[in-house]
Every structure is written in C-alpha cells, then in structure tokens.
Amino acid sequence: MSARSRQRDQRQGPRQGRQRDKRRDRTRLVALVLAIALVGGLVAAVAGALGGGDDRDDGEDAGSLTSTTLDTGGIEVPAPDGWTAIPVAGLGFGLAVPPGWEATVLAADVLESLERSSPQVPGFLDNAHAAAEAGAVFYAAGVDDAGRVADVKVRAAPGAGVSTVDQLEDYARQLAGSAGLGDVPIEVVGGAERPTVRMQYGLGTAGRSPEAQGTETLVAGPDDIVWSVIVTSEDAASHDALAEQITGTLAFPPA
DSSP: HHHHHHHHHTOOOOOOOOOOSTTTSSOOOOOOEEEEEEEEEEEEEEEEEEESOOOTTTTOGGGGSSSOOOTTTTTOOOOOTTTTEEEGGGTEEEEEEOOTTEEEEEOOHHHHHHSSSSSSTHHHHHHHHHHHHHTSSEEEEOOOTTTTTEEEEEEEETTOOSSHHHHHHHHHHHHHHTTOOOOOEEEEEEOSSSOOEEEEEEEESTTOTTTTEEEEEEEEGGGGEEEEEEEEESHHHHHHHHHHHHHHBBOOOOO
C-alpha cells in the first residue's frame, strides 16, 4: 500500500455499513472497551456493561464484564464532567472520550477479542480495523440520537526529530502533502503546553454526507514522539468544538 493510500485510509470518515442491534437476544456487552498495557502484552478489559442479567454468549468470560483497575502510570487525563478518562500507561498517553463512546487500543489480540463483543456504534469494528491498518494505536467512536457517527484515532510517530513548533509546522506540511491534501491551512495552537498544530479538511462525499469534517492535531510529545489526534464527524455544526474538547484531554506521563 502506498503512503498516500495509508494516509487516505487514516482520514476516512466513519462508515455506516453495520446495522445496530442485529441480535437483540444478546447481552449488550460493550459500554467501553479498554486495553491495559502490562508486562508480557496487552490485555483487554471491559470497563462496563450495558444491559443486565447473565445472558452472555457461550465462551464469554464473566470476569470480562467487570470493571478493572487501570494502571494509569501517573497519567492524569483532564476529562470533562461525564466523560471517560482512558490512561494507557503502556503506550505513554491518555485521552478522554464523551459519554456513551466506545474505545479500544488497536493491538491484534484486542481486535480479535472485539469480534466477540457487540459494539453499539455503527461500523465500529470495521473502522477500528481500518484505523489499525492505517497505523493508529487507539480508536474510539460514538453515535448521536440522529445516527451521526463521530470518531477519534490516535497515531504515534517516534523518532520524528521534532521539538519546536516551527519543526512541527514543517512536519505537518509534509504529512499533508503525502496525503494529497494540498495547501490545507496549518494552524498553530496557542497556549498549548507542548508544540501543537492542527489542520482541518472535508471528508468528501463517498458514502458520507458532504458536511463530514476532519481535524488532525499534531503534538510534539515526550521522548521525540509526534502524536496525531484525528477527529472526524458527520455533524459539521458540532465538529470543531468536539475536536477541540477531545484533543484537549490528551495527556502524557509526568516527566
């Protein structure tokens, strides 16, 4: 796959291909899927369950439906009221997602476990796999009452050699060029704790509403890693505020 194809896949908007509640006799398992980085590998955990009773599919571990204490690694995620903070110590970052959103770390074993769950967000499994193929390490998504999907993908580029905002602007221009975005405006985010820039773009009309929007925010994080937080949504009216809120929760371990 070419670099341009990978970038295009990375920026693809939410897909609307999967019907909700196909099997109503199944317990609604996923309120939020997390992955905890432990020595020896990534272990998936479910932070909560929707629905009640013990009507689980055969082979589902009852323990997977209980809350798990997360190793935060000292990461303090500034989550707005009602949002869910997700510190992923093993990957060196944390993020918060809005109420009702579903989220997962994009490790192969975690994605495999997701196939046995029933996410409520349309297209969640397909989009999570697509995000992983495009190099993302984290995916989360939610759907509003009108059926419009919004999602966030997090990517990490180690060894980028970026430590200043000028270098980050150059990095963003190169990224936009390789993705075929042309002269997309690159905005320096003032007042950010670390060098931060953002760029916005439309998502086109292929299978999506023409109003669908994307915002990619690049942050020069610790240990010479450039973090990319990509928010896409099908509600143009709320997109900017949503992207700013989600990106504003990005956090790292204490120095």
